[in-house]
Amino acid sequence: MTTRTRFAPSPTGPLHLGHGYAALVAADLARAAGGQFLLRIEDIDRSRARPHWEAQLKDDLHWLGLDWPDPAMRQSERLGVYEERLATLWKDGLLYPCTCNRRDIQSAASAPQEGAPMLGPDGLVYPGTCRHRHDRTGPMPRDAALRLDMGLALERLGAQLIRFNETGPLQKDIRTDWTRAELLQGVGDVVLSRREMGTSYHLSVVVDDHDQGITLVTRGADLADATSIHVVLQGLLGLSSPSYHHHRLIRDPAGKRLAKRDDARALAAYRAEGLAPADLRRMIGFTPSVS
Incomplete structure (x- = not known):
């Protein structure tokens, strides 16, 4: 069976470091198994979902070096x-x-x-x-x-x-x-x-x-x-039930789990400061095939 993973963000705010880590884990596990990585837009909360956040998250993921088959599944449809x-x-x-x-x-x-x-x-x-x-x-x-x-x-x-x-x-x-x-x-x-x-x-x-x-669901613990x-x-x-891969969380200096309100740790903010994808991977401790 071909390994198939997914990253499923909600377009209700900017992607932060934790989102970046989750997407990298899912994509890397699919790549290591010769499988496929998919994107899904979880926009069932129409009161908060915004097109510009969807465009931003896709741009951020491409910046990280990730690709997926288009079109991405959209829950609102x-x-x-x-x-x-x-x-x-x-x-x-x-x-x-x-x-x-x-x-x-x-x-x-x-x-x-x-x-x-x-x-x-x-x-x-x-x-x-x-x-x-x-x-x-x-x-x-x-x-x-x-x-x-x-x-x-x-x-x-x-x-x-x-x-x-x-x-x-x-x-x-x-x-x-x-x-x-x-x-x-x-x-x-x-x-x-x-x-x-x-x-x-x-x-x-x-x-x-x-x-x-999806054969392998990857997400935070x-x-x-x-x-x-x-x-x-x-x-x-x-x-059928897929297998699951729960990974560690990326936290702030105080040990608190990151949330979308943590704009200072948004991927777009680091990009604006000139950080390269490789720098960000080192910052969050991401090593290919190890999560």
């Missing part, structure tokens, strides 16, 4: 595909409408009877307020978020343990399996469709990786906990 997958899960009774806002979730999760709020891959673990509140029959609703009923999902899979194949250098530090109880308590009923988007990161990334034939959700969705939708 695939909303119908996501809706079809959601409809399958809805028909199977695995989704339910949720009308809670963040304040509702915070209040419910912090209620005395709930104990200390649990944090999962999406922040506070949803306490299940709407799980039995709304009808799950009839047409799939479009005026509410849709959540995955994790308990029913695991019953459908007949799974007591969810695991994935980790190939990265952080194998000893990455959690690669979860029990049923851990998924219910530490992950919970995640959102698969946000009302304003018609999808979510978890659903779209699973569907896109399958449709692009901070996203490793979300992989359990993706493996569950792959099983429910009958999709």
Whole structure:
């Protein structure tokens, strides 16, 4: 099987050093295996995505020496595909409408009877307020978020343990399996469709990786906990699971993970200062075929 990797940025701001490292890792692993590196534009958040950021990120990646087949997949053009997958899960009774806002979730999760709020891959673990509140029959609703009923999902899979194949250098530090109880308590009923988007990161990334034939998902170690959700969705939708390569994060001098608001560490800023791609690779400690 041909190795195929991808880099999937959101055009909502400038690429920083961490993005550069992630793109280089994905491209290098594909090159080392004689495979293919793809670009995907994750622009489902139409309120924040901007054409000029997409143009900038492509320019930055070319400056780093990376190329990919055109045109790049664009999530905003695939909303119908996501809706079809959601409809399958809805028909199977695995989704339910949720009308809670963040304040509702915070209040419910912090209620005395709930104990200390649990944090999962999406922040506070949803306490299940709407799980039995709304009808799950009839047409799939479009005026509410849709959540995955994790308990029913695991019953459908007949799974007591969810695991994935980790190939990265952080194998000893990455959690690669979860029990049923851990998924219910530490992950919970995640959102698969946000009302304003018609999808979510978890659903779209699973569907896109399958449709692009991605065999090796490369991404930062901070996203490793979300992989359990993706493996569950792959099983429910009958999709094969790729291997995963979670790599280290690039941090600022204080040890904080970089974010898009860190404009001072944007690739464009270093380019403007006259830094060469080779200089940047040394700065972030990137060595080909080692990550």
